Amino acid sequence: xxxxxxxxxxxxxxxxxxxxxxxxxxxxxxxxxxxxxxxxxxxxxxxxxxxxxxxxxxxxxxxxxxxxxxxxxxxxxxxxxxxxxxxxxxxxxxxxxxxxxxxxxxxxxxxxxxxxxxxxxxxxxxxxxxxxxxxxxxxxxxxxxxxxxxxxxxxxxxxxxxxxxxxxxxxxxxxxxxxxxxxxxxxxxxxxxxxxxxxxxxxxxxxxxxxxxxxxxxxxxxxxxxxxxxxxxxxxxxxxxxxxxxxxxxxxxxxxxxxxxxxxxxxxxxxxxxxxxxxxxxxxxx
Amino acid sequence: xxxxxxxxxxxxxxxxxxxxxxxxxxxxxxxxxxxxxxxxxxxxxxxxxxxxxxxxxxxxxxxxxxxxxxxxxxxxxxxxxxxxxxxxxxxxxxxxxxxxxxxxxxxxxxxxxxxxxxxxxxxxxxxxxxxxxxxxxxxxxxxxxxxxxxxxxxxxxxxxxxxxxxxxxxxxxxxxxxxxxxxxxxxxxxxxxxxxxxxxxxxxxxxxxxxxxxxxxxxxxxxxxxxxxxxxxxxxxxxxxxxx
Numbered sequence: 001x002x003x004x005x006x007x008x009x010x011x012x013x014x015x016x017x018x019x020x021x022x023x024x025x026x027x028x029x030x031x032x033x034x035x036x037x038x039x040x041x042x043x044x045x046x047x048x049x050x051x052x053x054x055x056x057x058x059x060x061x062x063x064x065x066x067x068x069x070x071x072x073x074x075x076x077x078x079x080x081x082x083x084x085x086x087x088x089x090x091x092x093x094x095x096x097x098x099x100x101x102x103x104x105x106x107x108x109x110x111x112x113x114x115x116x117x118x119x120x121x122x123x124x125x126x127x128x129x130x131x132x133x134x135x136x137x138x139x140x141x142x143x144x145x146x147x148x149x150x151x152x153x154x155x156x157x158x159x160x161x162x163x164x165x166x167x168x169x170x171x172x173x174x175x176x177x178x179x180x181x182x183x184x185x186x187x188x189x190x191x192x193x194x195x196x197x198x199x200x201x202x203x204x205x206x207x208x209x210x211x212x213x214x215x216x217x218x219x220x221x222x223x224x225x226x227x228x229x230x231x232x233x234x235x236x237x238x239x240x241x242x243x244x245x246x247x248x249x250x251x252x253x254x255x256x257x258x259x260x261x262x263x264x265x266x267x268x269x270x271x272x273x274x275x276x277x278x279x280x281x282x283x284x285x286x
Numbered sequence: 287x288x289x290x291x292x293x294x295x296x297x298x299x300x301x302x303x304x305x306x307x308x309x310x311x312x313x314x315x316x317x318x319x320x321x322x323x324x325x326x327x328x329x330x331x332x333x334x335x336x337x338x339x340x341x342x343x344x345x346x347x348x349x350x351x352x353x354x355x356x357x358x359x360x361x362x363x364x365x366x367x368x369x370x371x372x373x374x375x376x377x378x379x380x381x382x383x384x385x386x387x388x389x390x391x392x393x394x395x396x397x398x399x400x401x402x403x404x405x406x407x408x409x410x411x412x413x414x415x416x417x418x419x420x421x422x423x424x425x426x427x428x429x430x431x432x433x434x435x436x437x438x439x440x441x442x443x444x445x446x447x448x449x450x451x452x453x454x455x456x457x458x459x460x461x462x463x464x465x466x467x468x469x470x471x472x473x474x475x476x477x478x479x480x481x482x483x484x485x486x487x488x489x490x491x492x493x494x495x496x497x498x499x500x501x502x503x504x505x506x507x508x509x510x511x512x513x514x515x516x517x518x519x520x521x522x523x524x525x526x527x528x529x530x
Binding site for chain 2: 049052054076077080081084085087089091092093094095096097098100101102104105106108109110114117118121134135136137138139140153154157
């Protein structure tokens with residue numbers, strides 16, 4: 001498997017001596033989905049901003065395809081063409097008069113000709129389910145629509161990696177469902193996805209790998225099941241196992257789920273697992 | 287939340303029409319209203335423009351009334367005061383008299399109708415883009431655009447803060463209210479700066495190089511519609527100058 005992005009001994013201190021990140025080593029595999037899981041203030045967003053050069057590390061380096069990132073204008077342009085960033089608050093990202101114009105901003109900055117850019121915009125709008133909203137100004141969109149426009153703006157630049165900062169923040173149930181469907185289809189196209197979240201269920205549902213953040217450090221990194229089923233490690237990161245994770249552990253205890261089987265992703269999956277079982281415990285109690 | 291006139295313009299049926307076409311009609315009629323003697327041209331213009339607004343662009347009558355009544359109210363009060371003269375002998379009827387005032391009112395109302403047609407079908411951003419096309423410097427156009435975008439965000443923030451203050455009884459008396467307003471304004475500034483720096487980050491992530499290049503979708507001008515518009519303007523001009 002190819003490593004597309006990696007960081008070595010990365011450290012970052014905010015002006016005023018607030019240490020945000022220290023000693024982070026992480027490599028991101030091409031075509032996989034990585035969740036940066038951790039509580040508020042654990043450094044996930046700060047880390048995410050290092051991955052596309054929005055922040056420059058005080059210590060250590062970021063590598064794009066094994067090559068140390070250069071923070072010259074050209075180096076940053078190269079990095080940002082390959083690594084798209086979607087901010088937590090879509091309003092920070094949308095500036096143009098209409099959806100169509102906003103999405104065209106990135107491709108034009110990449111130096112694409114008008115026709116090619118137009119094509120990119122149309123593809124991105126199609127992929128994000130935004131067709132029909134071309135002329136809407138950003139302030140007349142719903143939260144979910146704004147989010148999708150923000151993603152489309154990054155996607156229109158044809159990135160290989162898409163970074164999303166708390167992608168479900170502020171979205172309702174329907175908005176989250178739409179977003180998850182969209183991210184799944186992007187993964188199928190081979191786009192590498194890195195997102196930050198404090199929601200263990202979201203990480204369980206989407207991620208292949210998880211990096212567990214606590215107080216500016218990565219305290220655990222591995223495949224999804226490896227991190228999520230380690231109760232002690234989750235607690236150390238001030239997260240707690242959700243009902244879903246507890247049920248997965250229970251299913252393993254009861255022998256309903258083999259230890260090497262694929263870990264269920266949604267509550268739907270785990271319910272299905274339990275509903276096939278004879279209700280033994282309840283019967284003996286009754 | 288009530289929608290602003292600009293938001294209606296975005297939803298208008300004529301939103302997609304080229305700005306030039308709408309401007310030719312609305313501004314053309316406005317110029318005629320100003321330059322021709324008010325009778326009979328002003329009633330003609332009012333009828334034409336109102337017809338186009340309500341039947342062509344399908345602006346709902348209620349909506350139109352809402353926006354027309356406010357300036358109409360100003361006109362009426364202005365007209366009433368012009369009817370009278372305050373002189374040495376106290377209040378007297380103005381020597382200019384009724385016909386002049388009526389003419390003025392008609393002419394002004396025609397102007398309002400023209401501007402409303404334009405405002406209710408053409409969003410600010412479209413107007414800016416067109417001004418840019420006819421030579422407004424790029425910097426001014428871009429700054430206006432960003433300001434236009436940020437004003438809505440700032441208003442949202444301000445109204446959320448206002449609600450939050452009210453919820454904690456920040457406006458319980460006049461003194462409190464003043465204090466709360468001061469706090470709100472003081473808080474708004476750092477927030478705006480914060481927002482600006484985050485926005486800069488977001489733009490940089492998409493390769494911003496100091497210029498806001500975006501693709502504009504433009505509709506080609508329709509010769510048919512231009513011809514009709516010219517005919518309409520021509521006939522009003524003819525009627526206005528022949529029968530005055």
